[in-house]
Amino acid sequence: MKAERSIFSDSEYHEFENSFNTVVMQYGGRLNRENIHVFTKSGLNELLDYYYWLIRSAQYAPEPYNPTGKLYVDFVDSPRCNAIAFEKDNREFIGIFLGAVARIYHIFYLFMSSPKVLIEIGEAFEESVDKKRIIELHTKDPDGSWQALRPKNESRFRVAQHLAWNAMAFLFGHEIAHICRAHLKYLETEIDSTEYLEYPFTAISPQVATQLQQLELDADTAAGEVNMILWRQHIQGGTFPLLSEISPIKTWGISLALLFRILDFEEKRVRPHYHQTHPIPAVRFMQIVYEGTSEFGENLEANHAQSLGEAFRIVDAWWKESGLATYSFRSFDEDIEKTIDELDSLRSGSKELHSSLRNLTEVRNKKIRKNKV
Numbered sequence: 486m487k488a489e490r491s492i493f494s495d496s497e498y499h500e501f502e503n504s505f506n507t508v509v510m511q512y513g514g515r516l517n518r519e520n521i522h523v524f525t526k527s528g529l530n531e532l533l534d535y536y537y538w539l540i541r542s543a544q545y546a547p548e549p550y551n552p553t554g555k556l557y558v559d560f561v562d563s564p565r566c567n568a569i570a571f572e573k574d575n576r577e578f579i580g581i582f583l584g585a586v587a588r589i590y591h592i593f594y595l596f597m598s599s600p601k602v603l604i605e606i607g608e609a610f611e612e613s614v615d616k617k618r619i620i621e622l623h624t625k626d627p628d629g630s631w632q633a634l635r636p637k638n639e640s641r642f643r644v645a646q647h648l649a650w651n652a653m654a655f656l657f658g659h660e661i662a663h664i665c666r667a668h669l670k671y672l673e674t675e676i677d678s679t680e681y682l683e684y685p686f687t688a689i690s691p692q693v694a695t696q697l698q699q700l701e702l703d704a705d706t707a708a709g710e711v712n713m714i715l716w717r718q719h720i721q722g723g724t725f726p727l728l729s730e731i732s733p734i735k736t737w738g739i740s741l742a743l744l745f746r747i748l749d750f751e752e753k754r755v756r757p758h759y760h761q762t763h764p765i766p767a768v769r770f771m772q773i774v775y776e777g778t779s780e781f782g783e784n785l786e787a788n789h790a791q792s793l794g795e796a797f798r799i800v801d802a803w804w805k806e807s808g809l810a811t812y813s814f815r816s817f818d819e820d821i822e823k824t825i826d827e828l829d830s831l832r833s834g835s836k837e838l839h840s841s842l843r844n845l846t847e848v849r850n851k852k853i854r855k856n857k858v
């Protein structure tokens with residue numbers, strides 16, 4: 486067992502692993518990383534180490550990120566672009582589906598393979614995209630082939646990896662929020678579900694869709710703040726020297742805008758006739774811009790809203806040009822009033838939700854503190 490996973494004793498780790506496997510069996514089971522390609526394996530191991538580092542760090546963070554308790558995270562052996570948070574026997578779990586990792590890296594690689602995107606990085610003119618690889622996205626489930634799609638230029642390949650890695654960190658923070666902000670408990674009381682599956686496999690009512698969209702925005706807020714602070718720390722600390730000349734808010738915004746588009750694309754591709762469980766990318770992104778203004782405070786650049794707008798436009802332009810806007814597409818600037826109205830309506834309708842969440846969080850936290858002593 487890796488040192489990073491030292492929040493568990495050996496026997497505990499195996500118990501958690503077994504419980505995880507039992508619950509996710511219906512989706513494909515726990516991914517056995519021993520059987521996969523060596524590059525994929527080392528990438529997944531690094532992600533897990535980082536996730537466990539975040540869990541350990543969160544133990545020293547203020548609420549609502551603490552207490553996290555003993556949280557187990559692992560991959561699910563499924564080609565679907567999905568993630569799950571659940572509780573079993575008073576233990577908490579997060580599962581990231583292999584298809585989510587594959588699809589996210591795949592599209593970030595394609596994005597940086599465009600000669601028109603972030604031309605200040607590497608030799609952008611060397612890049613070209615095989616249109617076929619983009620068309621495939623509409624028909625093929627994610628698989629291991631993303632490893633072969635790396636941008637030609639080494640610097641651009643690295644930047645694609647950094648941006649995708651941040652998207653994976655955000656996704657994980659978002660799942661943590663579903664647990665720590667008591668969304669799971671809320672679903673248990675409201676719709677009798679013990680799992681928070683990002684993209685359910687069955688249809689849901691319009692009422693439940695609205696409730697889920699409100700929870701999604703809440704999870705984005707919690708994940709967004711921590712994710713942005715960590716991203717800026719990495720940039721300022723020199724972890725990503727290739728990105729040091731660009732505004733960190735802009736690169737952070739690109740990473741999130743592309744992630745929201747990818748998830749939305751997959752949701753609509755796989756379950757086109759269901760009520761959407763997540764707000765559209767423009768609404769999720771607008772919420773990040775809002776929260777950036779009111780909540781993230783001193784961590785901001787003076788012109789953060791402008792940098793975020795620029796980020797979303799870069800992603801939009803590439804998305805449209807690549808022919809990925811097959812499903813309903815709203816850009817950041819187009820119908821901006823409609824986007825703000827939708828966001829306001831979700832936010833203003835969630836006052837009651839937030840007060841239930843506060844109570845449920847208190848119940849959860851008390852239980853975890855009791856278990857710690």
Ligand SMILES: [Zn+2]
Nearest residue numbers: 659683701704
């Ligand atoms: Zn979610």
